[in-house]
Amino acid sequence: MANSFVQVSPDSHFSLQNLPYGIFHPRDAAADQPSPRPGVAIGDYVLDLSAIASAGLFDGPILKSSSECFLQTTLNAFLQLGRPAWKEARATIQKLLSADEPTLRDNASLRKKSLFPMSEVEMLLPTVIGDYTDFFSSMHHAKNCGTIFRGPENAIPVNWFHLPIAYHGRASSIVISGTDIIRPRGQGYPISDSPPSFGPSKKMDFELEMAAIVGPGNELGKPVNVNEALDHIFGLVLMNDWSARDIQAWEYVPLGPFLGKSFGTTISPWIVTLDALEPFSCDAPNQVPNPLPYLAESKHKNYDIPLQVWIKPAGQNDPFLVTKSNFNNLYWTLSQQVAHHTINGCNLRPGDLLGTGTISGPEPDSLGCLLELTWNGKNLLDLNGVSRHFLEDGDEVIFSACCKGNNYNVGFGKCSGKILPAHP
Amino acid sequence: MANSFVQVSPDSHFSLQNLPYGIFHPRDAAADQPSPRPGVAIGDYVLDLSAIASAGLFDGPILKSSSECFLQTTLNAFLQLGRPAWKEARATIQKLLSADEPTLRDNASLRKKSLFPMSEVEMLLPTVIGDYTDFFSSMHHAKNCGTIFRGPENAIPVNWFHLPIAYHGRASSIVISGTDIIRPRGQGYPISDSPPSFGPSKKMDFELEMAAIVGPGNELGKPVNVNEALDHIFGLVLMNDWSARDIQAWEYVPLGPFLGKSFGTTISPWIVTLDALEPFSCDAPNQVPNPLPYLAESKHKNYDIPLQVWIKPAGQNDPFLVTKSNFNNLYWTLSQQVAHHTINGCNLRPGDLLGTGTISGPEPDSLGCLLELTWNGKNLLDLNGVSRHFLEDGDEVIFSACCKGNNYNVGFGKCSGKILPAHP
Ligand SMILES: [Ca+2]
Ligand SMILES: [Ca+2]
Ligand SMILES: [Mg+2]
Ligand SMILES: [Mg+2]
Ligand code: NI
Secondary structure, three states: OOOOOOOOOOOOOOOOOOOEEEEEEEEOOOOOOOOOOOEEOOOEEEEHHHHHHHHOOOOOOOOOOHHHHHHOOHHHHHHOOOOOOOOOOOOOHHHHHHOOOHHHOOOOHHHHHHEEHHHEEEEEEOOOOOOOEEEEEHHHHHHHHHHHHHHHOOOOOOOOOOOOOOOEEEEOOOOOOOEEEEEOOOOOOOOOOOOOOOEEEOOOOOOOEEEEOOOOOOOOOOOHHHHHHHHHEEEEEEEOOEEHHHHHHOOOOOOOOOOOOOOEEEEEOOOHHHHHHHHHHHEEOOOOOOHHHHHOOOOOOOEEOEEEEEEOOOOOHHHHHHHEEEEEHEEEOHHHHHHHOOOOOOOOOOEEHHHHHOOOOOOHOOOHHHHOOOOOOOOOEOOOOOEEEEHHHHHHHHEEEEOOOOOOOOEEEEEEEEEEEEOO | OOOOOOOOOOOOEOOOOOOEEEEEOOOOOOOOOOOOOEEEEOOEEEEEEEEHHOOOOOOOOOOOHHHHHHHHOOOOOOOOOHHHHHHHHHHHHHHHHEOOOOOHHHHHHHHEEEEEEEHHHEEEEOOOOOOOOEOOHHHHHHHHHHHHHHHHOOOOOOOOOOOOOEEEEEOOEEEEEEOEEEEEEEEEEEOOOOOOOEOOHHHHOOOOOOEEEEOOOOOOOOOOOOHHHHHHEEEEEEEHHHHHHHHHHHHHHOOOOOOOOOOOOOEOOOEEEOOOOOOOEEEEOOOOOOOOHHHHHOEEEEOOOOEEEEOOOOOOOOOOEEEEEEHHEOOOHOOOOOOOOOOOOOOOOOOOOEEEEOOOOOOOOOOOOOOHHHOOOOOEEEEEEEEEOOOOOEEEEEEEEEEEOOOEEEEEEEEEEEEEEOOO
16 A cells, blocks of 8 residues: 555554544634544544545545535544445545645645644544443453452353343543543442441552444344444444442442443544454454354454553653553454344444453453452552552553554554542 | 413313423424424423524523523523523413413414424423433332342342442433333343343333433532532433343343343433422431431432323223332432432533432332332233233333322323334
8 A cells, every 4th residue: 555645654553554533623723713523643643524525525426425524523423424435435535645646745725724733633532422331341351350359159240151241331421531530439348337438439440441433323123233233333442441449349239330430431532443453353252152143243353453551650750561452352242242232122323332341361461450450459560669559649541552564553542541639 | 379371171280380391393394394392381282482482582681691592402401501590481481371471372473383282293302311320219129129139138239228329221212202112132041051042022021210300410520419419400200211121130240231221211201390399399218327428418308299100901992000109219319319420520411311210119009110010920910801920012001190289280291102022
């Protein structure tokens, strides 16, 4: 594939092969500029899709008549159009940005209007998230959590191997990477006959996850077939499902996690499309027992996406690598998640978020949360001189993910957040 | 209080003292009419608030400059304005509709534009529901469910008396009263070593609930004080949290209910305001142990709202009364629910829905779902000749609620839905 006329350094996540979508606005927008708008990342720049649409450059058969989807403040309208429109947009943008295509390369006025240095824009939530679902699809995570909370005999719940377990999360508190997270207050387990404890959480944790962004969705009452399910996924982001383990442990029986999670969930701003990830697809783990027919797919595939978690402890200058995992640790695939979610007729809508659940691998340094890394605070995690049971105020947690191609990267950028002290 | 010039029959739910809000559109709307719009129920009529706003009749200090909230297709903008605006709107509408006020009464052209017979309108969802939370606040329901699922020793979970337990529900599948519900398919418990069962649910149930509609809401990170919490509740609707008990029982450990609920939730179209319900407020149950300070409220109040569940079995002409309960059976109050929901900083947004949980009373004929009424299908419920363990295809479930004042009612109308066969 040709390179872009926009310079893309070898370590950039945002090659011409990637082209992830987000919503941005220029930081010092003059009053007459439109506000939030869709963009695509290329090297250290953001291509403003509203400017490209206004210039009439989405001239393919589908988008010619529906390019107002790029004049919206969210990506929902574009997501609703479905994969043929997404492929057309990708082809158009890839051509426009390529080194041998003069249309944008040689048009200084249009370049000025449509290419913003990343350092001069602010990223916003890419979609209106109607519903946010969080799955529980890494077997290693399920086994470790089960062992910690319920003991080694019945670590993995009996239903786990038959269905991709999930719960509804809180959509209102989903924030974009870089947003500070205020330590939540809440109740914890009573000690013997005392009332429950109350105060700022003492067990603040991250959860290394990715999340799928839903495309067209389905009508209420009409399940999505597992073999067509990937047409309902636009792409992926990184997600930190911040968790207050003490609040969660006390509240979660019998209706599941609630306030231990709902104080904040961080996603990365750039949605990397499944089309860009296709070169990194790989076989998903063999499933024993065989899933029921509605979950049995003709192509059982995952993506090879290396994931990293870094913690920059309060007062330190450097982040420290604490976990290396991979999206391909997931036992249940994206398509199985969609097929299961809709088998009862539940409707998905464009922009919905489907979290994978914490992505832990089998090795001690591939665990996706502090609960596992410190075994519920029993052990200390060494961070190059300082140590942690759980997160302290001022700690910053940074996720990153990058697929390495032949001389190009398809990366996700960062998903970061810093813990602020609880309100008094 | 004066009567309305619109005739209100003695058994109407919609007196001049009620004035519940909804979103409607005329059934055979001419092409040039605006689409869905806010209305208020009075007798057998709907007062079109967009017409009243366009006529400049919201002339109080707050709404004079913000009456475009009545030109929207949902109530969210009005809800965001908060209680002072709600009180002003109520006073304005009550005056306009009263028998001794000529403005609307004597203006035939405006009456024609603004008063629609209820039989000629279709009701729609009243708000965009960003998030839907379902609580678990009736002690009788908690005890009965716990006994059925976990045995009598540990029927009520240890945390239940310390916090109003809740989980996130699915917002996308909330539908308006009158919408048919398609029986969901899904997995159920395996019998011995077989794979899990799969097929249409055999344990379709209703849950008698009410739901609060959130007003202004709170900023992420800023909890709502329990003594100010009612200012964040606009009003109440009836809610049927349809439940597939076989799907729910197999999936709910450890992350809570998911597909057993997410195929559909029905709400009644008219939001009865807390201002209209104030004459029916009453003391809430004494709480032992004392709640933690953030849940301890200076006025611990409930509302005396008699509730009924009727089932019209498939093929029968008449509905049969199966349950009489009351909103005042709730152990945790609305204000405690809001204070708990936000104590961790979670933000509520205008239009959010907070279900109470199934409202069961102590008597055998005051139980709020078939799970309890038939003790998980062990017993038969007699419906005047036919009998049921759980709901069958074609069964219609109808909730109603009405507070009786002195010569007036403050009622909720109906919340109904019929079960259709599962898709093949
Ligand atoms: Ca999670
Ligand atoms: Ca419920
Ligand atoms: Mg979270
Ligand atoms: Mg439901
Ligand atoms: Ni209609």
